[in-house]
Amino acid sequence: MIKPIFRIKIEQLVRPVFLILLLFVILLQNSHAIDTPQQQGISIKNPGSDLWREVRQRDTAIQGTTQIKSVDSNVLINPQADRWTRFRVDKLINIGFIVLGSVIGVILVFFLLRGRVKIEGGLSGNMVFRFHDFERVLHWVLALVFLFLALTGFTLLFGRTLFIPILGHDIFSLLASSSKEGHNLFGPIFMVSLLMMFISFVKRNIYEKGDLTWLLRGGGMIGKSHVTGGFFNMGEKSWYWLVILIGFAISATGLILLFPSFGQGRIIMELSHVIHVFGAIILITVSFGHMYLGTLGTEGTGESMKTGYVDIKWAEAHHDRWAKHCHDNNLVITADEYARLQGKGKVGYEPVSTTAGESGK
Amino acid sequence: MARMKFYCDAERCIECNACVTACKNENEVPWGVNRRRVVTIKDGEPGERSLSVACMHCSDAPCAAVCPVDCFYTTDNGVVLHDKNICIGCGYCFYACPFGAPQFPMDGAFASRGKMDKCTFCAGGPEEDNSSAEFIKYGRNRLAEGKLPLCAEMCATKALLAGDADMVSDIYRKRIINRGASVLNWGVSYNNAKLRS
Numbered sequence: 265m266i267k268p269i270f271r272i273k274i275e276q277l278v279r280p281v282f283l284i285l286l287l288f289v290i291l292l293q294n295s296h297a298i299d300t301p302q303q304q305g306i307s308i309k310n311p312g313s314d315l316w317r318e319v320r321q322r323d324t325a326i327q328g329t330t331q332i333k334s335v336d337s338n339v340l341i342n343p344q345a346d347r348w349t350r351f352r353v354d355k356l357i358n359i360g361f362i363v364l365g366s367v368i369g370v371i372l373v374f375f376l377l378r379g380r381v382k383i384e385g386g387l388s389g390n391m392v393f394r395f396h397d398f399e400r401v402l403h404w405v406l407a408l409v410f411l412f413l414a415l416t417g418f419t420l421l422f423g424r425t426l427f428i429p430i431l432g433h434d435i436f437s438l439l440a441s442s443s444k445e446g447h448n449l450f451g452p453i454f455m456v457s458l459l460m461m462f463i464s465f466v467k468r469n470i471y472e473k474g475d476l477t478w479l480l481r482g483g484g485m486i487g488k489s490h491v492t493g494g495f496f497n498m499g500e501k502s503w504y505w506l507v508i509l510i511g512f513a514i515s516a517t518g519l520i521l522l523f524p525s526f527g528q529g530r531i532i533m534e535l536s537h538v539i540h541v542f543g544a545i546i547l548i549t550v551s552f553g554h555m556y557l558g559t560l561g562t563e564g565t566g567e568s569m570k571t572g573y574v575d576i577k578w579a580e581a582h583h584d585r586w587a588k589h590c591h592d593n594n595l596v597i598t599a600d601e602y603a604r605l606q607g608k609g610k611v612g613y614e615p616v617s618t619t620a621g622e623s624g625k
Numbered sequence: 626m627a628r629m630k631f632y633c634d635a636e637r638c639i640e641c642n643a644c645v646t647a648c649k650n651e652n653e654v655p656w657g658v659n660r661r662r663v664v665t666i667k668d669g670e671p672g673e674r675s676l677s678v679a680c681m682h683c684s685d686a687p688c689a690a691v692c693p694v695d696c697f698y699t700t701d702n703g704v705v706l707h708d709k710n711i712c713i714g715c716g717y718c719f720y721a722c723p724f725g726a727p728q729f730p731m732d733g734a735f736a737s738r739g740k741m742d743k744c745t746f747c748a749g750g751p752e753e754d755n756s757s758a759e760f761i762k763y764g765r766n767r768l769a770e771g772k773l774p775l776c777a778e779m780c781a782t783k784a785l786l787a788g789d790a791d792m793v794s795d796i797y798r799k800r801i802i803n804r805g806a807s808v809l810n811w812g813v814s815y816n817n818a819k820l821r822s
Contacts, residue, residue, distance in 0.1 A: 332645065340666070346687065349691055423694070424694065424695050428694075433695060440694045441713040444714070444715055534720045537720065
């Protein structure tokens with residue numbers, strides 16, 4: 265008799281108790297979720313996620329250990345690689361081409377506007393000795409090696425865009441391969457001639473008193489009269505130091521790129537490449553100006569690197585202090601004497617004075 | 626068409642370097658060149674993991690983007706290959722690759738770079754399939770024989786997977802589900818085998 269009553273009572277009790285318990289559990293969970301949300305759910309994380317987080321971190325290259333013995337082989341991902349790729353593909357090729365092209369354009373416009381800078385009163389024919397044979401040969405060796413390196417570098421940088429559509433892959437590969445080998449071969453020759461250039465020209469390229477005036481007057485472009493200059497004027501000195509400093513930077517980075525077997529890692533090589541190519545583009549850009557001024561830009565300049573002699577009127581116009589020095593020391597020779605020295609007379613080629621090129625002071 | 630992929634399961638790789646050896650032997654890779662390597666992170670510490678790395682055969686491969694002679698091409702299977710007849714050994718792909726896949730045998734005077742060598746997904750090169758010219762330059766063309774890269778084929782723990790991306794991810798997904806089922810045993814591949822289907 266008791267049993268049925270008891271059963272009913274339990275059935276009546278189970279439901280509310282269960283509901284209360286459920287409510288309690290839900291409330292408890294919710295309060296947990298509010299206090300410490302990370303404890304909700306499964307809190308044990310995949311240990312692999314730590315690994316991947318470490319591997320995928322962008323700022324540093326992850327170093328591990330490996331049995332493969334070579335440079336950087338223990339680096340799983342080099343985060344600089346993508347940056348370098350983007351630099352070369354997106355920026356260097358486009359901006360480099362625009363810079364080089366626009367400099368040629370600017371020089372052309374300048375030439376059309378200003379024309380060839382003539383010597384006032386014309387050339388006199390009386391000459392003065394300026395550069396030794398050695399200095400001229402050195403100049404041309406450096407210049408030709410520089411041009412060769414610039415052209416081979418240009419081929420490697422822009423060839424894929426410019427030449428492959430014309431030549432096709434196979435022929436361009438030959439061109440690029442010889443460019444690369446030539447670039448590597450003539451690089452050291454550039455370094456040697458650069459060093460010789462530094463030694464033989466450094467004394468005359470130290471900045472002196474009148475150089476600031478030259479700079480302030482834009483090398484004679486501002487104002488009518490010519491600006492003062494010694495053996496080299498401010499512009500020439502700056503070009504010299506640009507060649508020397510950037511030239512050494514290009515040489516050093518070039519050596520890093522040329523010999524991959526000295527244990528330098530990829531990041532160093534990528535940085536070296538960036539410095540190398542920046543320096544090269546600056547030098548090539550300014551060299552356009554140098555070439556223009558040496559040939560078309562000004563009358564009489566090219567003679568100094570052709571024969572070693574310049575017209576005294578040219579010296580007075582561009583290097584007045586040096587011209588004064590030449591006058592004072594009786595270094596000016598007549599047109600007849602000059603013709604004789606150039607092999608048109610009977611006496612063989614022998615400069616009148618070998619001390620003429622020493623100093624403009 | 627298949628989209629070929631490598632996947633290395635870090636939970637399974639035991640750094641046995643068999644993939645490195647297999648690749649070197651199968652493809653008769655030049656001296657000093659390793660197309661594949663195993664890198665161990667946190668070696669000897671808790672959480673140590675090893676990964677086998679080679680060319681990832683990227684969809685948008687940086688090596689191909691920077692190559693000055695444009696010698697890279699992607700096959701219909703999504704394998705990134707290069708033409709050694711065109712390669713000039715400049716090393717730019719080596720700078721561009723995040724994984725360090727391109728390798729350069731020492732060549733000529735002053736140990737300068739030779740023509741680039743890298744993992745071909747055992748798919749040879751542009752030469753005729755399985756010709757001797759192809760083998761000398763690029764190694765075995767197993768894909769043309771209907772086989773997958775040997776490194777993955779002979780991986781003892783099946784950590785290294787190679788093949789069509791869909792199949793590789795299916796296999797890996799199954800593993801993840803199994804590991805997820807034994808949540809308290811994350812990272813343990815061989816215990817709780819009863820939880821596997």
